[in-house]
Amino acid sequence: MEGYKFFEQVNSAFDQAASYTDFDKGLLSQMKICNDVLHITFPLEKDDGKIEVIEAWRVEHSHHKLPTKGGIRYSMTVNEDETMALAALMTYKCAVVDVPFGGAKGGIKIDKSRYSESELERITRRYTYELMKKNFIGPGIDVPAPDYGTGAQEMGWILDTFRQMSTDINAEGCVTGKPVEMGGIRGRTEATGRGVYFGIKEACDNKEDMKNLGLEPGLEGKTFVVQGLGNVGYHAAKYMAEAGAKMVGVAEIGGSIYSEKGIDLDKLMEYRKEKGLIAGFEGTETLEDNSSVLKSECDILIPAALENQLNEKNADKIQAKIIGEAANGPTTAKAHQIIKDRGALIIPDNYLNAGGVTVSYFEWLKNIQHMRFGRMGKRFEENSYKKILSVIETISDRKFTDKELGFLAQGGGESELVDSGLEETMINAYNQINEIRKKHGVDLRTAAFISAINKVGIIYGRMGIFP
Structure with missing residues (x-):
């Protein structure tokens, strides 16, 4: 957008959140630059x-x-x-x-x-x-x-x-x-999209928040639209669909499509690979342009493209009750206010797309420790579980098949540990910012900034000034 200054938008959100903290103004200025x-x-x-x-x-x-x-x-x-x-x-x-x-x-x-x-x-x-x-x-x-x-x-x-x-x-x-x-580390490719899924799932599991939105708890049966089928958008949509949510709309650079009956992600990806676009996909309506589907009726909208996609020109037409910001800065400050005033829940980018950096952290740890996750413990865990299952077989009439034993006695390898660590991180962070949100009566974006300012500010406050 003409005249749009992204850094100013970020600092504006920072200033709004900073008013809920007690840090010195000079220290806050240092944190922003x-x-x-x-x-x-x-x-x-x-x-x-x-x-x-x-x-x-x-x-x-x-x-x-x-x-x-x-x-x-x-x-x-x-x-x-x-x-x-x-x-x-x-x-x-x-x-x-x-x-x-x-x-x-x-x-x-x-x-x-x-x-x-x-x-x-x-x-x-x-x-x-x-x-x-x-x-x-x-x-x-x-x-x-x-x-x-x-x-x-x-x-x-x-x-x-x-x-x-x-x-x-x-x-x-x-x-x-x-x-x-x-x-590299197993699970890094899908990490950001996987984190988006975990974040939206945690939000949808909150009974009180879903009641306020007029929705039932859980992802099962909820409809969603995704903008952008790149790495993040594809994996977010994949895990949402696997959890029982229904994809009803997709936007890409070349156009957008909608179907209230649902869109099969795998078939759409095959079609796009063959045709080079998504327009004309069987069973869907091809809409006027690549942003039209953002205004379609759905429970959850996942902008997973570039910044500034939800702005003052289309914000009042967004019907989704939950906005899951998978991209960086997809919603301008004015659009955020318009959508929030309508009563929608906006799960902000400065939390929701942190799955990538979380798993990058795991990869960095793996690199500086020179040790693959699970290498020392996986086999030990599997053997321990097999001993427990053997005792169960001994004291009961139950006999486990090889397939059942393989599933029940599985130890934590790199993929499993990374996924578990990512899920734990996204759940804990959501609950932290949701508590801040309710404590101060603010939105989730402001709550996430408050959380960050408090954590960063404490460190800056103790660093002092190097002579």
């Missing part, structure tokens, strides 16, 4: 020999805890304001879910579709080199991760570049979201 902003330009020799100048950023918002943490996005929307705002949100997000990192964010201003794989590799490696020169990357300094337009492949290039130029024994911990073969 970005500690370091790095603007990079470098040349790229394209495959045809032509030279192109690439523009990129890395922002470290807060050093109250180290390393700082945040993704790298490849998009033409990347600019300094956006990167600063996203870095700030990372600080508050980490604090909300008790992940011991400061916030950071990075971005390269490119349209990824215009570059070959070899060109993207050269861009990524040069960007990593520039970060290393300025001391903006390292397992104890600043740890990037995937974001919009990036994935495991780019993170692998970053690690390889860092490792070639560093003798740090913990080099694998310089970046997360890597391929498993390069020190």
Whole structure:
């Protein structure tokens, strides 16, 4: 939107929440600012020999805890304001879910579709080199991760570049979201979408809140619309559907579709792979444009694309009773107020999409400990469970099949432990901010900011000023 300043929006939300705390104004000002902003330009020799100048950023918002943490996005929307705002949100997000990192964010201003794989590799490696020169990357300094337009492949290039130029024994911990073969962790790919599901599920399990919305507790039977079928949106929709919720609408860049009878996610993904779009999918109505479905009738709306998708132009037409902000900053401040005044429950981005950084934390721990989760305990747990089941068989007439034994005696491997840790994190964080919400009579977004400010402020208050 013209004139929209993302960082100002974040700080406006911060100021609103800060009024419910007792911290010194100077300290609050320090908490809001970005500690370091790095603007990079470098040349790229394209495959045809032509030279192109690439523009990129890395922002470290807060050093109250180290390393700082945040993704790298490849998009033409990347600019300094956006990167600063996203870095700030990372600080508050980490604090909300008790992940011991400061916030950071990075971005390269490119349209990824215009570059070959070899060109993207050269861009990524040069960007990593520039970060290393300025001391903006390292397992104890600043740890990037995937974001919009990036994935495991780019993170692998970053690690390889860092490792070639560093003798740090913990080099694998310089970046997360890597391929498993390069020190990544099982469950990282689906982590953000899985966290979105856990957060929405916890909200829907609250009987009092659902009663106020005129809904029954639980996800079973609830209808939802998802905007964006990228990594986050797809996995959020997948787990929602598996829990018994019904997907009735989908929005993508090329259009949007709706069907009150429900949309089969797997068949839609096959159709999109074949056709390159979602419009015209069998059994659905193709709507006027890619934002029309956001205004459709549903219980839950999950914006999982870019920021600023719910704004003052469409906010008064949003019918969903629950907004699950899977993307970063999908709702402007004015739109948030309009939707809130209508009585909807907005589950904010600075809590809901923290699944990615939570599992990134687990990956980072795995890297600096040099130990795969479950390696020491999984077999021991399985053997212990088998002994218990054997005793049950001895004292009863019950005989377990091999399949039953395999299921009942399963020990905690890396995938199971990561999933359990993510669920525990999202449930605890939701209950914390919901208590703050009810204590102060505020919305969940403000409650999440209050929670973050209290946690970060205590540390800043005890740090003092270095002479």
